[in-house]
Each structure stands twice: as structure tokens, then as C-alpha cells.
Amino acid sequence: MNHSISLTVNGARRDFVLDDPRVTLLDLLRERLHLTGTKKGCDRGQCGACTILVDGKRINSCLALAISHDGADILTIEGVARGDQLHPVQAAFIAHDGFQCGFCTPGQIMSAIGMMREGQAGNDPERVRECMSGNLCRCGAYAGIVDAVLEAQAGMDETNQRRSA
Amino acid sequence: MPELNLTSAPAHLRHGSNIGQPLTRRDGILKVKGQATYAADNHPPGMLFAVMAVSSIAHGRVVSLDVAAAKRHPGVVDVMTPDHKPQLAIDPDIKTNPFVFRMEVLQSNEVRYANQPIAVVIAETLEGATEGAALLAPRYEVLPALVGLDAGESYVPPVVGVGNPAEHHHGDVEAGLASAERQIEAVYETPPQYHNAMEPHAIVASWDGDNLSVDMPTQGLMLSLARIAELFGVTHDKIHIRSPFLGGGFGSKGLMAGPPTLGIMAAKLVGRPVKLVLRREQMYGPVGHRAPTRQRLRLGTDGEGRLTALDHHARTVSSIFDDFYEPAADASHTLYAAPAIRTSHDAVRVNTGTPLFMRAPGEATGSIALESAIDEMASACGMDPLAFRLKNYAEVEPMTGRPFSSKALRACYEQGAARFGWAKRPVQPRQMRDDAGLLVGWGMGTATFPALMFQAEARAAIRRDGSGVMEIGAHDMGQGAWTALAQIAADAVGLDIDRVEFKAGTSDLPDAGIAGGSAHTATAGAAIHSAGAAVIAELADLATNDERSPLFGAGNAGVIAREGRLIRRDDESRSESYAEILARAGVAEIEARGTGAPNPAAMEQYAMHAHGAVFAEAKVDPELGQVRVTRMVGAFAAGRIVNPRLVQSQLFGGMIWGLSFALHEEAVTDRRSGRIMNANLGEYHIPVNADVPPLDVITVEEHDPHVNALGIKGVGEIGITGSAGAVANAVWHATGVRVRRFPIRIEELLTQR
Amino acid sequence: MKQFDYVRPGTIAEAVAAAARPGAVYLAAGTNLLDLMKGGVSRPDRLVDVTHLDGLDGIETLADGSLRIGALVGNADLAHDAEFARSYPAVTEALLSGASAQLRNAATVGGNLLQRTRCAYFYDTASRCNKREAGSGCDARDGENRSHAVLGWSESCIATHPSDFCVPLVALDAVVEIEGRSGRREIALDELHRLPGDAPERESALEPGDLIVAVRLPPAARGFAAHARYLKVRERTSYAFAVVSAAAALRIENGRIAEARLALGGVAAKPWRARAAEDVLRNVVPTADAFQEAAWRALEGAKPSGDNAFKIELARRIVVRALLLAAAGTPARMPALPASPFASTSGAIHA
The missing domain is CATH 3.30.390.50 (CO dehydrogenase flavoprotein, C-terminal domain)
Incomplete structure (x- = not known):
């Protein structure tokens, strides 16, 4: 049975017919929309490589059926930078070497962006570690990831202060 | 045309250039934007999805597959089985060279281990192929599975690791033990571990007649190419492999294994491009792992804490059909100056996928046992573990008496201990607590890894516009080849890094050897260095032989290459740009090749190893037994550091692997069925962010004129050695409980209150 | 994953009717269900997607002082509700100690109550498991079972329930509101999950079609x-x-x-x-x-x-x-590492 669904992906509305309700958001993005920045590391919600924002919240796209998310607003790693202008989290990941092989990186960055929106970790490194623990990194770039997130968070705090001043 | 365009990082992210500079990753922008293309990201037109069905038994035969049910499933195009598959040109079980990994590619119905591929379903959609594979519902004839370190008769393997003898000795170990004032004997066990790179093994294969195009992560482009060529009976020039990025390798993508071969077969069977990606659970079998070990160490010391003998025996396993033996005991060859050392191995065969090299194969497993035993011996002698190690410091390689090509371990001990504050450590365990009442322990371990060199080739060119080209089929699996090798290339041709087009990651480029053994930067770097020197020499020939050049008559040795110019050594005011030289000569481009290779004479004369010292702090809940590492300091001496930023990351990664070895990783095998019961990332634990404490790495300066032209020793694996033992020793120091089975589990720490 | 019909009911009544049929299951966030379906552990014919139903995602204080949490409230939304955390801090701490931030963002209160065991033999479809396939046997009993049950188990099943969230809820006498074929009823959370006895395949007191619509914490909580x-x-x-x-x-x-x-x-x-x-x-x-x-x-x-x-x-x-x-005493602020023995590790080390 075909199902018509509509999603907003990185700001653009996409309407399409889903011929199979089994398709996850992850496989939809990767294999049908060819947005391959989002990675499949485990396909079971155990590694975080597939993290995307759905309606502003970070989730594992491997455990989300596309059909159930009809109408959702999706942000993937491809939609984070503005052209050549990197998102502060992206720039901080480069500056702090927050990755090695880079496979977990899109998920880490989406998770970090989601985490900053949640506002639970602030600038406390221990809270950042805890709140980023849903994203495994086998190369072991955790130290750089934490430093990158803290730097991006500090930059955001500064911007907010300037705005409110 | 380069297949990959690396966007330069914006200027504010640049921190310098060329060797020794902490450049940020040149592939960084691609990676943070999700634009770095890993194998599974490819999607050629007409591509189908292939999904493997794998065996749920560990030993026996497949007696039936419901192919009809799979084929009835919507979208399924074909089902590849032992009865329906393209023929290979050679028997995949024939070892044509030592680097052949025997593989299961549907050559029979036999099942040799759990998770062995037994069929491949090819479909229009991933969902269809996945369910098609489930619908095959295999029936089996089951034979008893051989499981564990006592599965059967043991034997002494002909070689361990890659070509090492199973037994080594120097001096008389029994006499040394007999004469010892103190002796300890301890048995340590390490579990099977799986590489679990974040990127599952994947291949996208397309045939066009006899031409084969492959996207696949590989740590050895040319090894893979040669293996594919012999399996499919095609010449090397017909095969093109792209592997610009690996999502981690750690050894598991070193040798051509069954699953990518099945992907190529599937593409041939259906005559369309095919993508085959392993499911996470399918990575626990056909693509290698670290074998379990049981290691017995016997140590003797004299009255002053000097070792009189060191005996290290390791039991390990291999598969029932192939040979790889974790060379765990060899870790005792280099570190401690005992007058008598014996290392030996034996093995049993079990129903497992064949073990393989996994980050510091042998060194990691052996190191945690050796460093634990050294800690136990130090404690038995009432000595500080660092003092004990210094007392037994090896001034020459103990097994051979050869001098070290360089060894700054003493400086590592000193600097690491000072940074950590080791001097305040009480000798007795269970002496320290923090404000919250948690037990605190400090442990240390010595790190070591051989400085290896393989074979590599590179091609360098200087173009008419004065820019450079460096080509080498090198591999970036996260260590940073795109950056570090480009830095070496830039220096080799005397250009700023942005003026050198650095090409890597495809099989049409010169052979870079294998990215393994912590030797890739050294080996590929040496080839790049030599190719660069050769092309500069040619350029210098053009200039110095041309009387119109300001360099005329300077002779080759008389010029240096810098910032795109050749400059007279004796008179720096006389110079000429590359572009000018080539323009005058009317040459569009000059090129030269270079090689990197081990130097047998130097290897004969010197023992070549990197060293380090790792210090760890662990906290343990005194009642609940949960452990957390709260601090680690590693000081490493590994020759020349090409890029300190990337080297620090590599060493951090290794230290985290050490922490993981001591506290987390273990594949749990059902002792009856031989199936791995935690073949997933939820229950096969690798550290999460919250497990990793602030880490501190010191790179100790070390100049080594012997290892290779650049003095590079390699840092990919050494970080895990020493670290695993340091964490284990810290847990002992916190609790007074010596755990000899790894990973350390909560129940072992509940014994004492 | 087996093919299934996807149904998106417009009302609770439609949902109950759709899910009462054999082979039908409810889909909420799917964080556990999809995992089970991918592993072949669960092979439903029909998914009844309740995520679009109205009125199940509220948190409200009732006149008697009870707190009613809609079944579709997200775990993270509940955990990040400041008023909730002040009133029921142990529940918040349990929520925040479970899974990862991503899973907590997706997972729902109702779904969490019904998450299945992590017993490896339940997950491994080649193993015998009385819970997955009634009467087939239990390979965990003589298998790798260091993480299995020590209370209330039977020879038929030694699996454990993995939820963190449910533990403080059951301590606080939470009540589960259920909509079924015969209307609305409620039971104590303590009675929702069953011990295995000789029928471990019957994991809960729910009947076919039953939909958890809310969890209620009584005033005393x-x-x-x-x-x-x-x-x-x-x-x-x-x-x-x-x-x-x-x-x-x-x-x-x-x-x-x-x-x-x-x-x-x-x-x-x-x-x-x-x-x-x-x-x-x-x-x-x-x-x-x-x-x-x-x-x-x-x-x-x-x-x-x-x-x-x-x-x-x-x-x-x-x-x-x-x-x-x-x-x-409950700490003023949630620890950085909720529920961890290392929740308060900072400060000097001394001999």
C-alpha cells in the first residue's frame, strides 16, 4: 500500500509517496533522498551515528518509521552550515579535533546542537559528557568533542549576552 | 582528475604548515558537513541492495534454505546461494600468500562459525533484501561447537602474529626462578574483542564487462586489489577501488574478507551495481576479531628487586579453518631487563571466525598481563611500581642484546610521573579516598610498540605553474593521512601545503602498502619524502645545467628547495622559482618516483621501538564496585611528530582503548551454541563519553636517525599498551583486589567491604 | 522486518478496535518495538500508530492532587519538567539515567512501561525462549546469565525488566489508566507487569487492544x-x-x-x-x-x-x-551523572 507523506527536510518541503511503511527516517534520508551525511552505525539505537533533529529534538533516525513522522520538520547535517559558513559547532569540531575517522561526526554534531537547544548541560564538562553519551566514538575523540561543545556553548552564551545587553 | 576535492580550512582554523605543525585536518570540512563519502554513501544508477543471511549455528551444515519464500518477497531480484552463484577463479580457501584471509563465499554448505554468511539476498530495496534474508529460514544439521580456551587439544602454532616464532628464549628461566629471592606466578585472562569500527564493512560494486569498480573501506588498497583480481580472474588494470575515507579500521579492514567479496559476486550475478553493508551483528564473525587469551606469567626477583627471570606463556585460539595467533607473550620481549626471558604460545581451535590483528595485536593483550604482573611483583617487593620499573630498565633489548635505535622511556617515566603527581602515591593499596568516600587508586603501565616499516611507493610531480603533485594510494582511517602525509609531501617538494595537490585513497595510485602496524605514516611518508627528493633533484638538474639559470653550476647538492624556489645553498640571494625553471626548459611537468622500505642493515643492528608511560587514576565505589577512571596521563616517545594535534588524538584514542580493555570490552559467547550473545553496541560495551576522563598526553622529544629517513616511529597503537595495565593497576591500588580476568567486573570488586 | 499494515487511527476507540485484532501491536515512538522488529523478535502484521492521537501528551494536576501523565508524554519532556522534578525527583533521576538523550527524546511514558526484557536469549531468535515462543524452553537458565533475575523468577524464565522509570513509579504507587474493548479501567503499576510463573509469554495484565493512556501518581507521592x-x-x-x-x-x-x-x-x-x-x-x-x-x-x-x-x-x-x-536529602540540583554512584565526585583526595 502506498502512503503519501510530506516532510520538511533542511528547510525544504518534500512530498513523496512511500511504497513501504517499513522505511525508517534513516533509510529514507540515505537511500531515497540521497542525503548520506547521516550515518548508519548500528541501526538499533545503540550508537547515535544516525542522530538528526526532528521538530527540533535530537533522535536516533534508525528507530523512527518515516511514515509515522508525516509532517515532521527534519534537520540533518547537510542543513547545518550556511554555504561556506560553518555552524559554530562544526567549526569547533575542526579546531578541537573532535573526530578522527569522521563516521560518527555528523551524529555527534547533530547531537551537540540538539543538546545545546535542550539547555541541560550548559558549560559544565561533566554534564556535557553525560549528555553526549548517546554518541559512540570508536576512535576515541571524546576529549576533543567535549572541548568543541564547550567552546560552541561559550560562543553561544556570549552571543546571547551581547543580544540581551 | 582527483576523485576527491579537499576544501581548504578557513584561514582562522589554520595553525601552521608542514611537518611538525599542528595543522587541523584537511578533510575536516568535508567531515563536519557530512560530505565525506564513505563506501555505503555511494549509489550508482540501477543499484540493488544485497543483504547477507548468516548462520545461527557455529558448526555443521546448512541443509535447506527457503529460497522460494525469499524470492516471493516484493522487490527481491535474486538469491545467491552455494548452488547459485558466479564461479570464482580460484578456491577461496587457498592461501596464495600469507596475507590471505580464508573466507566464506558460499563455496559449500559447511558452517564453520556463527554469523558465517550462508546466502545473499539481492533486492530493489534495502527493506526487501533484509526481509528476504530473514525468510530464507535456514535449517541445519548441527555439530557440537568448539568454544573457549579449553575446547580441545592444544598445539604449538608454527608462527604467531605475522611470522613470529611461537617460542623465544634467552638465558635459563628455570634457573633464574630457582635462584630468585621472590617469585610470583599469576594467570590472566582476556576475552574475545571485536574491532567495532563505527562504519560497518560495506561495498558498492559495479561490473562493466570485465571492468570492476569498487567502493569499499580498506586499509590495504593493493592487497585488496590483488586478492580481488585472483578471486575473479581479472587483471589488476581492470579493477578500480576507491577508499577515500574509512570509518575506522583498527585492523578489521586490513585483509579482503568474505562479505565484500560476496558483494562483488552479487553484482556479477545480477549484472547491476550492488551495495552490501554488514549489519552490526554481522561484524561479529567474518571480519576478524581479537582472540581471547589465558596468560601465565612467572617472575623472579633478587633481594633488591631486580628481575632474575620472566616467563610468559599465552594460550589463545584460532578458527577451525585458518590460522591467526594473537602473539600476546611477545609483549615481554622488549621492556624489562631480565637475564632470562622465555615467551611461548599454544592454541586450540574453536568454532569462531578467524581472529585477526586488532589495534596492537599481541601487544595489547600481552601488555595488560605483563604490566599487571610487574605491578604484582613490585608490590611483592614492597617497591613503588615506577621504582621497580626503573630498577629493571632495559638499556639494550633484553632478548637480543641489540642497542635501541633510540629510547626516551626514562624521560617518559619522569615527565609522566611529574605531570601526574605520582610521587605522592602510597605504596600500599586501599589508602586513598576522595571527599565522597570513593576509593581512589593510582596505577601505571609501560607502553611499547615496535617501529615498523613496510613497502610503499609514491609519485611526485612539479607542474609548469610551480605547483606540486604527490600521489600515493594511502589510506585515511582516522589517523589523518590526508593531513599528515600532505604535510610531509609539502616539505618533500619545498612548497606550501596549499600548493601541493595530494592524491590518495584509490587503487590507481602508487602502492602505499598497508595502513597497519602503526607504520603507515612512516612508510608512506618515507616514499613521499623520497619521491619529493627525486623530483627536486630532477628540477635542480634542469636548472643547474642551464647556463641561463642563476643556479647554473651549483650542482645538485648545492641547492635547497623552499617555498617553490630552488636556492643556492652557498648564496641564498641566488634562486629561481620552479615555474621559471620549467618554463625556460619548456617542460609542462616533471615527475619522479620514490620508495619507502625497511632498512635491513639498520634493523639488524638496532632494536626499534616506540615507548611510553601511562599513569591512571581510578575511583571505585567501596560497596557497589562500580569503577570510573578519573584521570590519565600518558607520556610517549615515538620519534618525530609530524602533526602534534593529530598525534595527540591518536594517543588519546589508544588510551581510551586501553581503558576499554581493562573495564569494558568483552564478547560473551554461549558456551553451548558458540553464538555471541552480545553482538551489538548496546551490550558489547565500548566507552561512552562519560567514561572518558580528562586525558593528558605528553610527547617526549626523541630523535631517531635509524628507523627511517624521517625518524617517525608511529603512534596508532602504542596508546593502548600500558594504558590497559595502568587502569587495572589503579583498580587494584584503589581496592586491594587484584582482578586477573578482564574486563574487570563489578562482582569481582564486591568481595571486600 | 516483516511487512505490516500501517494504521493511523483518529480516535482512541478506533485505535483499540484496530489493535484488538490478532497480530496487531501499538506503535508509539518505536524505540523498543523497531529494535525488536529488526531483530525478528517481534513480527507483527499490523502497526497501530497512536502517536498522532490527541489528548495523550499532557501533564496535569488533578483536583485531588494526583498527577496525571499522558501516555504519549516524552520521557525527556517529563524529565525536563521543572515542577515534576521538584515533586517527584526520584522519577526524574531514573528517567535521566535511562538510555541516551536521543532515546529519551523519542521514547514515551506509555512505551517505557511496556519495554521488553534485554535477556540475550529473548533477543537471539535462534535460542529457545519461553517468553518469545511459549513452551519452547529457556536457554538462559543454563546459559550466560550473570545479569538475570534473582527474585521472582521461575524455571521457565529468568529474564528481568529493564526499565529505570518504572522503579520509582512502582515505589510511589503509580496507577496505570487503560482504555480497552470494555472501556476505561485502571490498575496499580505494580500489577501491570507479571512474574513469569509458567507463562512468561504473558508479560503484563493487558488484554488484546488495551491501550495505556496515562500514568497517575497519587497525591501521597x-x-x-x-x-x-x-x-x-x-x-x-x-x-x-x-x-x-x-x-x-x-x-x-x-x-x-x-x-x-x-x-x-x-x-x-x-x-x-x-x-x-x-x-x-x-x-x-x-x-x-x-x-x-x-x-x-x-x-x-x-x-x-x-x-x-x-x-x-x-x-x-x-x-x-x-x-x-x-x-x-534530595539534592537541590540534579547531579551531572543522574543515579550514578559517581554523581557527586569532586573534591580532594586524601589518604
């Missing part, structure tokens, strides 16, 4: 806010299931425990309410000795189901510690 903790021992600092966990909540009046609540996680096929332990704590001064006594009571009847005798001793120690932490 707020009375423990000043002294309520959740403590979870695990094999990673984060993103791991409990080896053993405990929720402890005390109402302390004039230096004595007026009422105690205690439940254990990771020890049985259901969140384990330890009423005998609660009884011995009534009207006593909160001391380590009293908590030791309670711990012995809590684990009365515990026996190893395999290589897991350590869990009994560990559970006793966790009970004591959780009670001590609760007695010390």
Missing part, C-alpha cells in the same frame, strides 16, 4: 519529594542498562521515618516493590543499621538463577546506599 533518590549500578558510566538499581523515598517527620518506599530494578521480571523492607523502616530513626535491616528484608527470598549470586549482595548494598542518599 508528593510527600517524599524531600528525600527521594534513584541509584543505578551499571557497567558504563552512562548509556547502559542497570545491573541492579533502587529507588528509595522517605517521608521523614521529627527525625523519624514516617513512611518509606523502596523498589528495585534489574532483579526481576517486574520492577520489584520491597514492601517488607518498607515496613521495618516505619517509625524508625534513619540509620545505616536500620537500612541494613531493610536491605535484608528486601532481598528475602532472593536466589541466584545462574552466575548471578553477586546481584543479591549488590542489591542489598544498593538498597542501603539508596536509603542513605534519600535520608541525606
Whole structure:
């Protein structure tokens, strides 16, 4: 049975017919929309490589059926930078070497962006570690990831202060 | 045309250039934007999805597959089985060279281990192929599975690791033990571990007649190419492999294994491009792992804490059909100056996928046992573990008496201990607590890894516009080849890094050897260095032989290459740009090749190893037994550091692997069925962010004129050695409980209150 | 994954009717269900997607002081609700110690109640499992079972319930509101999950078509806010299931425990309410000795189901510690590492 669904992906509305309700958001993005920045590391919600924002919240796209998310607003790693202008989290990941092989990186960055929106970790490194623990990194770039997130968070705090001043 | 365009990082992210500079990753922008293309990201037109069905038994035969049910499933195009598959040109079980990994590619119905591929379903959609594979519902004839370190008769393997003898000795170990004032004997066990790179093994294969195009992560482009060529009976020039990025390798993508071969077969069977990606659970079998070990160490010391003998025996396993033996005991060859050392191995065969090299194969497993035993011996002698190690410091390689090509371990001990504050450590365990009442322990371990060199080739060119080209089929699996090798290339041709087009990651480029053994930067770097020197020499020939050049008559040795110019050594005011030289000569481009290779004479004369010292702090809940590492300091001496930023990351990664070895990783095998019961990332634990404490790495300066032209020793694996033992020793120091089975589990720490 | 019909009902009544048919299951966030479907453990014919139903995602205080949490409230939304955290801190701590931030963002309250066991033999479809396939046998009983049940297990099944969230909920007498074919009813959460007995395939008191629509915390549950903790021992600092966990909540009046609540996680096929332990704590001064006594009571009847005798001793120690932490008082701010023994690790080291 075909199902018509509509999603907003990185700001653009996409309407399409889903011929199979089994398709996850992850496989939809990767294999049908060819947005391959989002990675499949485990396909079971155990590694975080597939993290995307759905309606502003970070989730594992491997455990989300596309059909159930009809109408959702999706942000993937491809939609984070503005052209050549990197998102502060992206720039901080480069500056702090927050990755090695880079496979977990899109998920880490989406998770970090989601985490900053949640506002639970602030600038406390221990809270950042805890709140980023849903994203495994086998190369072991955790130290750089934490430093990158803290730097991006500090930059955001500064911007907010300037705005409110 | 380069297949990959690396966007330069914006200027504010640049921190310098060329060797020794902490450049940020040149592939960084691609990676943070999700634009770095890993194998599974490819999607050629007409591509189908292939999904493997794998065996749920560990030993026996497949007696039936419901192919009809799979084929009835919507979208399924074909089902590849032992009865329906393209023929290979050679028997995949024939070892044509030592680097052949025997593989299961549907050559029979036999099942040799759990998770062995037994069929491949090819479909229009991933969902269809996945369910098609489930619908095959295999029936089996089951034979008893051989499981564990006592599965059967043991034997002494002909070689361990890659070509090492199973037994080594120097001096008389029994006499040394007999004469010892103190002796300890301890048995340590390490579990099977799986590489679990974040990127599952994947291949996208397309045939066009006899031409084969492959996207696949590989740590050895040319090894893979040669293996594919012999399996499919095609010449090397017909095969093109792209592997610009690996999502981690750690050894598991070193040798051509069954699953990518099945992907190529599937593409041939259906005559369309095919993508085959392993499911996470399918990575626990056909693509290698670290074998379990049981290691017995016997140590003797004299009255002053000097070792009189060191005996290290390791039991390990291999598969029932192939040979790889974790060379765990060899870790005792280099570190401690005992007058008598014996290392030996034996093995049993079990129903497992064949073990393989996994980050510091042998060194990691052996190191945690050796460093634990050294800690136990130090404690038995009432000595500080660092003092004990210094007392037994090896001034020459103990097994051979050869001098070290360089060894700054003493400086590592000193600097690491000072940074950590080791001097305040009480000798007795269970002496320290923090404000919250948690037990605190400090442990240390010595790190070591051989400085290896393989074979590599590179091609360098200087173009008419004065820019450079460096080509080498090198591999970036996260260590940073795109950056570090480009830095070496830039220096080799005397250009700023942005003026050198650095090409890597495809099989049409010169052979870079294998990215393994912590030797890739050294080996590929040496080839790049030599190719660069050769092309500069040619350029210098053009200039110095041309009387119109300001360099005329300077002779080759008389010029240096810098910032795109050749400059007279004796008179720096006389110079000429590359572009000018080539323009005058009317040459569009000059090129030269270079090689990197081990130097047998130097290897004969010197023992070549990197060293380090790792210090760890662990906290343990005194009642609940949960452990957390709260601090680690590693000081490493590994020759020349090409890029300190990337080297620090590599060493951090290794230290985290050490922490993981001591506290987390273990594949749990059902002792009856031989199936791995935690073949997933939820229950096969690798550290999460919250497990990793602030880490501190010191790179100790070390100049080594012997290892290779650049003095590079390699840092990919050494970080895990020493670290695993340091964490284990810290847990002992916190609790007074010596755990000899790894990973350390909560129940072992509940014994004492 | 098996093919299935996807149904998106417009009302609760339609949902119940659609899900009452054999082979139908409810889909909420799917964080557990999809995992099970991908592993072939669950092969439903029909998914009834309740995520678009109206009215199930509210948190409301009722006139009698109860708190009613809609079944579709997200775990993270509930955990990040400041008023909720003030009133039921142990529940918040349990929520934040479970899974990862991504999973908590997706997962729902109702779904969490019904998550399935992590027993590896249940997940491994080649193994015999009475829970997955009634009457097939239990390969866990003689298998790799160091993480299995020590309370309430049977020869048919030694699996544990993995939820963190349910542990403080059951301690606080949470009630589950259910919409079924015969209308609305409610049962105590403690009665939702069943012990295995000889029918481990029947995991809950739910009948076909039953839909959990809300979880309710009774007015008395707020009375423990000043002294309520959740403590979870695990094999990673984060993103791991409990080896053993405990929720402890005390109402302390004039230096004595007026009422105690205690439940254990990771020890049985259901969140384990330890009423005998609660009884011995009534009207006593909160001391380590009293908590030791309670711990012995809590684990009365515990026996190893395999290589897991350590869990009994560990559970006793966790009970004591959780009670001590609760007695010390709920921290003003959620610890950086919720429910962790390392929740408050900072400060000087001394000999």
C-alpha cells in the first residue's frame, strides 16, 4: 500500500509517496533522498551515528518509521552550515579535533546542537559528557568533542549576552 | 582528475604548515558537513541492495534454505546461494600468500562459525533484501561447537602474529626462578574483542564487462586489489577501488574478507551495481576479531628487586579453518631487563571466525598481563611500581642484546610521573579516598610498540605553474593521512601545503602498502619524502645545467628547495622559482618516483621501538564496585611528530582503548551454541563519553636517525599498551583486589567491604 | 522486518478496535518495538500508530492532587519538567539515567512501561525462549546469565525488566489508566507487569487492544519529594542498562521515618516493590543499621538463577546506599551523572 507523506527536510518541503511503511527516517534520508551525511552505525539505537533533529529534538533516525513522522520538520547535517559558513559547532569540531575517522561526526554534531537547544548541560564538562553519551566514538575523540561543545556553548552564551545587553 | 576535492580550512582554523605543525585536518570540512563519502554513501544508477543471511549455528551444515519464500518477497531480484552463484577463479580457501584471509563465499554448505554468511539476498530495496534474508529460514544439521580456551587439544602454532616464532628464549628461566629471592606466578585472562569500527564493512560494486569498480573501506588498497583480481580472474588494470575515507579500521579492514567479496559476486550475478553493508551483528564473525587469551606469567626477583627471570606463556585460539595467533607473550620481549626471558604460545581451535590483528595485536593483550604482573611483583617487593620499573630498565633489548635505535622511556617515566603527581602515591593499596568516600587508586603501565616499516611507493610531480603533485594510494582511517602525509609531501617538494595537490585513497595510485602496524605514516611518508627528493633533484638538474639559470653550476647538492624556489645553498640571494625553471626548459611537468622500505642493515643492528608511560587514576565505589577512571596521563616517545594535534588524538584514542580493555570490552559467547550473545553496541560495551576522563598526553622529544629517513616511529597503537595495565593497576591500588580476568567486573570488586 | 499494515487511527476507540485484532501491536515512538522488529523478535502484521492521537501528551494536576501523565508524554519532556522534578525527583533521576538523550527524546511514558526484557536469549531468535515462543524452553537458565533475575523468577524464565522509570513509579504507587474493548479501567503499576510463573509469554495484565493512556501518581507521592533518590549500578558510566538499581523515598517527620518506599530494578521480571523492607523502616530513626535491616528484608527470598549470586549482595548494598542518599536529602540540583554512584565526585583526595 502506498502512503503519501510530506516532510520538511533542511528547510525544504518534500512530498513523496512511500511504497513501504517499513522505511525508517534513516533509510529514507540515505537511500531515497540521497542525503548520506547521516550515518548508519548500528541501526538499533545503540550508537547515535544516525542522530538528526526532528521538530527540533535530537533522535536516533534508525528507530523512527518515516511514515509515522508525516509532517515532521527534519534537520540533518547537510542543513547545518550556511554555504561556506560553518555552524559554530562544526567549526569547533575542526579546531578541537573532535573526530578522527569522521563516521560518527555528523551524529555527534547533530547531537551537540540538539543538546545545546535542550539547555541541560550548559558549560559544565561533566554534564556535557553525560549528555553526549548517546554518541559512540570508536576512535576515541571524546576529549576533543567535549572541548568543541564547550567552546560552541561559550560562543553561544556570549552571543546571547551581547543580544540581551 | 582527483576523485576527491579537499576544501581548504578557513584561514582562522589554520595553525601552521608542514611537518611538525599542528595543522587541523584537511578533510575536516568535508567531515563536519557530512560530505565525506564513505563506501555505503555511494549509489550508482540501477543499484540493488544485497543483504547477507548468516548462520545461527557455529558448526555443521546448512541443509535447506527457503529460497522460494525469499524470492516471493516484493522487490527481491535474486538469491545467491552455494548452488547459485558466479564461479570464482580460484578456491577461496587457498592461501596464495600469507596475507590471505580464508573466507566464506558460499563455496559449500559447511558452517564453520556463527554469523558465517550462508546466502545473499539481492533486492530493489534495502527493506526487501533484509526481509528476504530473514525468510530464507535456514535449517541445519548441527555439530557440537568448539568454544573457549579449553575446547580441545592444544598445539604449538608454527608462527604467531605475522611470522613470529611461537617460542623465544634467552638465558635459563628455570634457573633464574630457582635462584630468585621472590617469585610470583599469576594467570590472566582476556576475552574475545571485536574491532567495532563505527562504519560497518560495506561495498558498492559495479561490473562493466570485465571492468570492476569498487567502493569499499580498506586499509590495504593493493592487497585488496590483488586478492580481488585472483578471486575473479581479472587483471589488476581492470579493477578500480576507491577508499577515500574509512570509518575506522583498527585492523578489521586490513585483509579482503568474505562479505565484500560476496558483494562483488552479487553484482556479477545480477549484472547491476550492488551495495552490501554488514549489519552490526554481522561484524561479529567474518571480519576478524581479537582472540581471547589465558596468560601465565612467572617472575623472579633478587633481594633488591631486580628481575632474575620472566616467563610468559599465552594460550589463545584460532578458527577451525585458518590460522591467526594473537602473539600476546611477545609483549615481554622488549621492556624489562631480565637475564632470562622465555615467551611461548599454544592454541586450540574453536568454532569462531578467524581472529585477526586488532589495534596492537599481541601487544595489547600481552601488555595488560605483563604490566599487571610487574605491578604484582613490585608490590611483592614492597617497591613503588615506577621504582621497580626503573630498577629493571632495559638499556639494550633484553632478548637480543641489540642497542635501541633510540629510547626516551626514562624521560617518559619522569615527565609522566611529574605531570601526574605520582610521587605522592602510597605504596600500599586501599589508602586513598576522595571527599565522597570513593576509593581512589593510582596505577601505571609501560607502553611499547615496535617501529615498523613496510613497502610503499609514491609519485611526485612539479607542474609548469610551480605547483606540486604527490600521489600515493594511502589510506585515511582516522589517523589523518590526508593531513599528515600532505604535510610531509609539502616539505618533500619545498612548497606550501596549499600548493601541493595530494592524491590518495584509490587503487590507481602508487602502492602505499598497508595502513597497519602503526607504520603507515612512516612508510608512506618515507616514499613521499623520497619521491619529493627525486623530483627536486630532477628540477635542480634542469636548472643547474642551464647556463641561463642563476643556479647554473651549483650542482645538485648545492641547492635547497623552499617555498617553490630552488636556492643556492652557498648564496641564498641566488634562486629561481620552479615555474621559471620549467618554463625556460619548456617542460609542462616533471615527475619522479620514490620508495619507502625497511632498512635491513639498520634493523639488524638496532632494536626499534616506540615507548611510553601511562599513569591512571581510578575511583571505585567501596560497596557497589562500580569503577570510573578519573584521570590519565600518558607520556610517549615515538620519534618525530609530524602533526602534534593529530598525534595527540591518536594517543588519546589508544588510551581510551586501553581503558576499554581493562573495564569494558568483552564478547560473551554461549558456551553451548558458540553464538555471541552480545553482538551489538548496546551490550558489547565500548566507552561512552562519560567514561572518558580528562586525558593528558605528553610527547617526549626523541630523535631517531635509524628507523627511517624521517625518524617517525608511529603512534596508532602504542596508546593502548600500558594504558590497559595502568587502569587495572589503579583498580587494584584503589581496592586491594587484584582482578586477573578482564574486563574487570563489578562482582569481582564486591568481595571486600 | 516483516511487512505490516500501517494504521493511523483518529480516535482512541478506533485505535483499540484496530489493535484488538490478532497480530496487531501499538506503535508509539518505536524505540523498543523497531529494535525488536529488526531483530525478528517481534513480527507483527499490523502497526497501530497512536502517536498522532490527541489528548495523550499532557501533564496535569488533578483536583485531588494526583498527577496525571499522558501516555504519549516524552520521557525527556517529563524529565525536563521543572515542577515534576521538584515533586517527584526520584522519577526524574531514573528517567535521566535511562538510555541516551536521543532515546529519551523519542521514547514515551506509555512505551517505557511496556519495554521488553534485554535477556540475550529473548533477543537471539535462534535460542529457545519461553517468553518469545511459549513452551519452547529457556536457554538462559543454563546459559550466560550473570545479569538475570534473582527474585521472582521461575524455571521457565529468568529474564528481568529493564526499565529505570518504572522503579520509582512502582515505589510511589503509580496507577496505570487503560482504555480497552470494555472501556476505561485502571490498575496499580505494580500489577501491570507479571512474574513469569509458567507463562512468561504473558508479560503484563493487558488484554488484546488495551491501550495505556496515562500514568497517575497519587497525591501521597508528593510527600517524599524531600528525600527521594534513584541509584543505578551499571557497567558504563552512562548509556547502559542497570545491573541492579533502587529507588528509595522517605517521608521523614521529627527525625523519624514516617513512611518509606523502596523498589528495585534489574532483579526481576517486574520492577520489584520491597514492601517488607518498607515496613521495618516505619517509625524508625534513619540509620545505616536500620537500612541494613531493610536491605535484608528486601532481598528475602532472593536466589541466584545462574552466575548471578553477586546481584543479591549488590542489591542489598544498593538498597542501603539508596536509603542513605534519600535520608541525606534530595539534592537541590540534579547531579551531572543522574543515579550514578559517581554523581557527586569532586573534591580532594586524601589518604
